[in-house]
Amino acid sequence: MSDTRWLSDDEQRAWRSYLRMQNRLTAELNRRLQTASGLSLADYDVLVHLTDAPDGRLRPYELQRELHWEQSRLSHHLSRMHKRGLVRREECDEDKRGAYVLLTEAGRQAITEAAPDHVETVRRLFVDALSPEQIDALERLAVQVLTRLEISDG
Amino acid sequence: MSDTRWLSDDEQRAWRSYLRMQNRLTAELNRRLQTASGLSLADYDVLVHLTDAPDGRLRPYELQRELHWEQSRLSHHLSRMHKRGLVRREECDEDKRGAYVLLTEAGRQAITEAAPDHVETVRRLFVDALSPEQIDALERLAVQVLTRLEISDG
DNA sequence: CCCAAGAAGATGATGCGTCATGTACTTTGC
DNA sequence: GCAAAGTACATGACGCATCATCTTCTTGGG
Secondary structure, eight states: OOOOOOHHHHHHHHHHHHHHHHHHHHHHHHHHHHHSOOHHHHHHHHHHHHHHHSSSOOOHHHHHHHHOOOOHHHHHHHHHHTTSEEEEEOOOOSSOEEEEEOHHHHHHHHHHHHHHHHHHHHHHHGGGSSHHHHHHHHHHHHHHHHHHHHHOOO | OOOOOOOOOOHHHHHHHHHHHHHHHHHHHHHHHHHHHEEEEEHHHHHHHHHHHHTTTTOHHHHHHHHHHHHHHHHHHHHHHHHTEEHHHHHHHHOOTEEEEOHHHHHHHHEEEEEEHHHHHHHTTTTGGGGGHHHHHHHHHHHHHHHHHHHHHO
């Protein structure tokens, strides 16, 4: 297997810069969100999706598909959020195996208070560092890679 | 605080696509590297840096600065890699507090065997999905964001 | 109908990352 | 040359992510 197509210098630099940005940015967003609101990025995502849900409630499997999380990750995470009083569960009459997840008042309040600061941080650290053309380019780039990913594993 | 500068549609789409790409790509790379070689991305990074080191050995604090990891993460990770026989430690005569980390033969073999497949995967899933211009654009974009990050917290 | 296949969700074990803190050694300022 | 401050590294606790597995219920083919 010595016919490996190694990365060129440019490719390697870009790839490493990307990885470094990704790590630093995620860590920083998480850190700030955590200290400002006590929420993790994962909590935030769950709460956003619940807020956006038509009836304010979702089946776990719907949440799972929207978040693209593993089923067991979601299940564990919902348990922890439940313990912290951010979400609650309701029985599902249509399917006795299933359940509904909904926001508690505390959950709604947490996301409402956290959102402005978080968006502001995303803006300051990321969006404002880039030109509109770069934003566009990034969107295209991400979609291209996502397409690759979806082709390569179904 | 109702003067939040929310994200425009374009910005939001780009940001979400980026997040989604980031998550899916990292997960996929990790999964493939893990099943192919038993190494995690973190293991891989440590091994690469040790391989590249002039004397084949590094002080943990050097490794830490190169990887941009938290000190305690590195310490824990090296312990685990030590248990698995991938690295070993040596005393540091110049500074009795410190130590050296070096590759074991198993560690060198692991990275040697894992690298071609991993690079090939990065290429197939990421680099080959993009044009050279996009690679360039990504590099610039990442550096800009990194600059922001470094300004905003030292 | 019934039973086999499959979907919804929970759970326990394990490795990982962070935070707070501890220990040992080195450097610095007087 | 010595005390105080700082540096190198380790450790325990805790929340998070994944894997394998389990239970409960639904569904679809005979």
